[in-house]
Amino acid sequence: MEREVILNNVRGLTQGNLGIPLLLLVILGMVTLPMPAFLLDVFFTFNIALSIVVLLVSIYALRPLDFAVFPTILLAATLLRLALNVASTRVVLLFGHEGGDAAGKVIQAFGDVVVGGNYVVGIVVFLILVIINFVVVTKGAGRISEVSARFTLDAMPGKQMAIDADLNAGLINQDEARARRSEVTQEADFYGAMDGASKFVRGDAVAGILILVINLLGGLGIGMVQHGLNFDMALQYYSLLTIGDGLVAQIPSLLLSTAAAVMVTRANSSEAMGTQVFRQMFASPRALSVAAAILFIMGVVPGMPHFAFISLAAAAAGGAWWINREEQRRAEQAAEQAEKAEEEAPAPTEDNRELGWDDVMPVDMIGLEVGYRLIPMVDKMQGGQLLGRIKGVRKKLSQDLGFLVPSVHIRDNLDLLPGAYRITLMGVIAGEAEIYPDRELAINPGQVFGDLNGISVKDPAFGLDAVWIDKSHKEHAQTLGYTVVDASTVVATHINQVLQTHAHELLGHEEVQQLLDLLTKSSPKLVEELVPKKLSISALLKVLQNLLMEQVPLKDFRSIAEALAEAVQRTQDPLALTAAVRVAISRLIVQTINGSEPDLAVITLEPSLEQMLLGSMQQGQGDEGLVLEPGMAERLQRSLAETAQRQEMAGKPSVLLVAAPVRPLMAKFVRYGEHQIHVLSYQEIPENKKVTIVATVGGQNG
Template sequence: MDRAALISNVKGLSQGNLGVPLLLLAIMAMVTLPVPPFLLDVLFTFNIALSIVVLLVSVYSLRPLDFAVFPTILLVATLMRLALNVASTRVVLLYGHEGGDAAGKVIEAFGSVVIGGNYVVGIVVFLILVIINFVVVTKGAGRISEVSARFTLDAMPGKQMAIDADLNAGLINQEEAKERRQDVTQEADFYGAMDGASKFVRGDAVAGILILVINILGGLMIGMVQHNLSFDLAAEYYSLLTIGDGLVAQIPSLLLSTAAAIMVTRQNSSQDMGKQIFSQMFGSPKALTVAAVILFIMGIVPGMPHVAFLSLAALAGGAAWLFHKRSLERQAAQEERASAETEQAAEQAEEAKELDWDDVMPVDMIGLEVGYRLIPMVDKLQGGQLLNRIKGVRKKLSQDLGFLVPSVHIRDNLDLMPGAYRITLMGVVAGEAEIYPDRDLAINPGQVFGTLKGVEVKDPAFGLDATWIESGQREHAQTLGYTVVDASTVVATHLNQILQNHAHELLGHEEVQQLLDMLAKSSPKLVEELVPGKLSISALLKVLQSLLMEHVPLKDFRSIAEALSDAVTRTQDPVVLTAAVRVAISRLIVQTINGSEPELPVITMDPQLEQLLLGSVQQSQQAGEDGMVLEPGMAERLQSSLIEAAKKQEMLGNAAVLLVAAPVRPLMAKFVRYGEQVIHVLSYQEIPENKRITIVATVGGQNG
């Protein structure tokens, strides 16, 4: 072994990698070698301390995954406790005839002090502890672990789809999505491990009973036969030591079982268990008030212990009064804050200036109007998340399109239904829907395994079947395969879809000038030569809007400008300039459609029909007109066959791409733009050299 490897191994051992082998060696030593009573005392004390620490960590963990190593700790602690049982059994049977502290001070203390030296009482206490541990705590924790593991595994596909939906809507980035997917996997692994670990605890309880019986019987035989003790004396010595040994093992076992039950019954929260209990049980003084009244009535009944009942009634009543007082103070502070805000708004209204052009409200490029029930969704003070979601949508969309998407102006509209919202572009309604802010929307992605109770609607963004469900049904809906999102995500996704489809309307002269200013920082000569020397901003705007209309991003604005600078010397026609730009950025266009796949499945047109369209386009150009002449029946058949071919591609998970000749491409793109399916129209010149074309369908023939 070289020096570097030796140093690495020593460093790993110094960081704790030696702990597990040493622990296994210690367990084997306790099972096979005699352990002195003093060392037994130390190990039993360490076992109790470890159980207390594990229980407290379970109590203070905010969510189960904060203590994901718990199943492993549970297994190791159980093995160590069983090894201690074997070691203590050996000492009890070898030296139990000496009585007293023959097996150590800890066992003696539990055998004499805890149960008063009465082995009958000790057996009863031991059996009660075993029953509590085995029948109540361990059995319940095991059942919860089993059910939680099954439901967590069933809900994994729905949770994964919800993460993908948030990622596609721009609400989270790739790192956050990766972290959430890892949490989902770890949660399933945790509950599965807890289901298995609970079986070790139940086996430990059974082993405790067997060890007790074996120790007592074995002790009686050894004491009476080998050491000539009387039956009474042997029963006293060995029973007290055996019961002390059993209690020393069962109390840590009960603590660990309680910790396991706490972990599997915990809910993800930002508060520890103590704060949750205090806020949820004593947040309202009504329960304490009623309890105080009932205790008082029971306390004044003749024959009842008056002091105990009346004292607790006074304590509950005092706590209720204190919580009520705090609630009133909190409410008064909120009212004072609201009054101050109202006075400030009134003062600002009084200082209003004279009427001028600032009072003429311009039309918002992007507007969102909400009904009065949706106001809390856009109010951060009331915990509304919609503003952050909209900000995420704008950021993601700006990065994808290549220019800064204008801000969204939000206002309330009393003319709308209370739960309705409306999205406007340039003052014109682009989309509207009604939502339920206190519910979640379960969207049917195409294959689910059951139905849900709720309000059945259509998803506003994509028109899929969906159901508004109560928040408590979220896990059940995800288990059935539904994609479940909250009301804020529904609005943000709808807004994102509308802005993508109308991106060309959001680009204006100011945005084009900003693009030129950004390009001028890296390529000043290119911008100086292009605008306004060769091309006006208005002509450039038309070209860029044509690209956005066909979902072509403007991220590579430098290549767009270079292509225009070269093509503008030959023509000023925006259609021809757009075609030249598309060829220059063809790799970006195809990557946007098909990603990095080496093959591009395409739909082609029947050669006779394509020649007919080419002739029609050429005749229109010679006549000085734009467009092509297509017989209505043929146009209808062509549209139907295109839709059918696009649906087949969608079923296969591929984008629908129509490949045509360059002169026909702009008119065919306009022909399919407003159809039911999204069809990308490319010309032969726009296919990159590194892409292999696969023809999957031909449309426009006699049969198509």
């Protein structure tokens, strides 16, 4: 038990649960408590090692986001180094009069060995390091961070829209889009953090100069006043310790500044930085050849150090010769491989390439092809609104129909007219039209009070009379009673109409399984009893397609499944199962047609005609369609159309009420007419609806 507790504590420490609090305690301890010289040596060495590791990780990272925690590490390292400065200052001022290793071996080594024990040289070296760090590296890295952050934030909306466009076009899925959005957000956060982190580095460089001055002046005062040292001795002791302290802090600071500069100047790549540098700088021998010639000319000038220049010129010339030889060798190998492949290649035939399933391109379930003038409409970067409209159409249809409508794959087609578009379902053309993206479409809803100047056409979605007008004439057209929409709305409405009409073709086995999976979460026993024990998915799919074919939504899928579970015990015929489901969800069907109105106006068949159709069904002829002589069928169709038109003018739906056995055939008979007519059976009328007969059709006179 104790061993598990210890392991959990160690695991928590390694995972950072205790690491950050301990780091804060250590920093506070260094700032407030006196530290022995030995611990100062350990922490100064750790600070140098940390800076080296951070610099190497920055160099070996393939892209900035691979080391996204760098700004946090930079802040922690800066705080650690400043805390060390405070701790070492305390030790130097307290024990600096003892000289030598009073502040630890590391500070002594940097004061004696690095600058040779000469405090004047030490001050000069320290100032040079500060200038390099503050003026060159830190200032440049800070400027790059600032510009990168600004440009990254400015480009963020465009990147997000590009991701949405790829998602709507079907080029990526939801998971890929989510990952790319996360990467865009992380990139913006990283460069914003780097912009702030660069200020830490600059502040650290300024703090280094101030700490050096304060330590030197404070040490001289303490040494001369408190410890009785003369000026020369105090200056020697405290200046060397102060300079050693400054150098041991400034060198890690320079390394971290260089790491920050490396991070913000890196470009995203799949190659390590060393590989990139070698490939891009020494890809061609020309640069080395010219450099060798210049170095040689400078080396032979009298008074110049001949050995240094000429030897380096020889090295550059040797490198150029080696790169040139490698290029020739690679070219020869490529030529040999090409000749070998040509010799081994089989004789040309009609098909000498190994085919695979990748060569079989699946057709798009829903496709939209556009001419080149319509490309800006589907490009959000150019202000196109069509992608958003199509997404809204899919969302609304999915909610109305009760299943997820597949995405629309959009591509350009140079074979189309510049302003034309084409809607395809399973690769088959389901609708096409030509539009004018720089105009707006004024649609005649049936009653207008004047004519418009423009290009007269038919509305692609509903076939109404319409005129393409200039955008400046929109208000005038609306005052005349026209409905005015832009080009994106025209295409989106056409897609909506096509998808509604062909909704049954969009539903497949995969979508049915998704519906069953959703129902399993709330009614697992119902699904277990129904599929596949009593009804196969294929049979269920056929019933659902029958419902969608007559504009019946699948939103109440639970009631549909319950009705099937009961009816499947009596029959397996899809038409009979569909009829049973329609009766079970009759309230939803009638509400979809007539809303919440208490009265339902219906059209009925002439009793003699209905009896004749019933007789045909009983004789087994129903599967062949309606048994009507051509003249009677024409009169019936004409009278139904006239009655439906009157209902439309009155703002009411057209409902044909027939006997249950006849309903599927009459629904098929009126399906492709000019007017939408809903066909209901007597059993599908809810009890709370009052039926009013507005017309009877099918008699000898219509």
